[in-house]
Amino acid sequence: MVELIDETARTKSIVLDAPEWAGHSPGQHLDVRLTAEDGYQAQRSYSIASAPADEHLVITVERLDDGEVSPYLTDELRVGDVFELRGPIGGYFVWRQSISRPLLMLAGGSGVVPFRSMLRDWATGPRSQTPRLLYSSRSLEHVIFRTELEAFSRDGVDVQITLTRESPTGWRGHRGRIDSPLLEGLAFPIADDPIAYICGPSGFVEAASQALLELGYPPARIRTERFGPSGS
Numbered sequence: 001m002v003e004l005i006d007e008t009a010r011t012k013s014i015v016l017d018a019p020e021w022a023g024h025s026p027g028q029h030l031d032v033r034l035t036a037e038d039g040y041q042a043q044r045s046y047s048i049a050s051a052p053a054d055e056h057l058v059i060t061v062e063r064l065d066d067g068e069v070s071p072y073l074t075d076e077l078r079v080g081d082v083f084e085l086r087g088p089i090g091g092y093f094v095w096r097q098s099i100s101r102p103l104l105m106l107a108g109g110s111g112v113v114p115f116r117s118m119l120r121d122w123a124t125g126p127r128s129q130t131p132r133l134l135y136s137s138r139s140l141e142h143v144i145f146r147t148e149l150e151a152f153s154r155d156g157v158d159v160q161i162t163l164t165r166e167s168p169t170g171w172r173g174h175r176g177r178i179d180s181p182l183l184e185g186l187a188f189p190i191a192d193d194p195i196a197y198i199c200g201p202s203g204f205v206e207a208a209s210q211a212l213l214e215l216g217y218p219p220a221r222i223r224t225e226r227f228g229p230s231g232s
């Protein structure tokens, strides 16, 4: 591991040196396996935050205070530490530059991580799609990759943030959870033949998928990735 980057107060990007890594597609994830001195092992999945063409493989981890692995990765890990990786994993929640449909990305919390990989990849390609990211975050302080998202926004990506708990005075973005009324104004019309990717805690993914189905999105055009245990 070569670098740790503070993204928010509870989220860090972990920049990895993985010379044997065979490459990945945007949207895929990997498994991190930690082994304690007594042989005890713990394994968790993390979406890949870097684009295929980036110099280093990057994951971005949000600390869950009562968690087993994420507090270790965000608070204890030091540059130079070594741990096992397995991947890339996943063939369904994958985006490729050859998919020319309008790209709708719905992110809940750390569910924005695979979309950073997709957007970085989009930025280096022919840009034949119109990407739109709708990102639900508890507060502005919890927004991961905020500076980079602002840069994407200047570069032609439609980045829309909705804050579910606290919003600063003068906030001009959206407020509240992602639901049908919000999506009605923001989801690409079906006539444009879009494709939607949804990523975040299971409850978020359920609600956002349901809202898109209600708007008439065919199930085959909705790809989902769930981070937490069901009901989280």
Ligand SMILES: Cc1cc2nc3c(=O)[nH]c(=O)nc-3n(C[C@H](O)[C@H](O)[C@H](O)COP(=O)(O)OP(=O)(O)OC[C@H]3O[C@@H](n4cnc5c(N)ncnc54)[C@H](O)[C@@H]3O)c2cc1C
Pocket (backbone or CB within 6 Å): 029, 044, 045, 046, 047, 048, 060, 061, 062, 063, 064, 066, 067, 068, 069, 070, 071, 110, 113, 114, 201, 225, 226, 227, 228, 229, 232
């Ligand atoms: C395909 C995939 C990709 C993922 N990508 C990322 C990523 O990019 N960044 C990231 O931070 N996490 C990601 N996760 C979640 C990650 O794998 C771990 O679940 C998370 O880091 C918590 O692990 P822990 O050991 O700290 O918590 P645990 O000890 O496993 O759990 C602690 C408590 O938190 C609850 N919990 C576990 N996971 C979640 C969750 N995601 N949300 C809310 N509550 C939870 C548990 O029910 C338990 O009560 C991903 C999960 C999957 C399946």
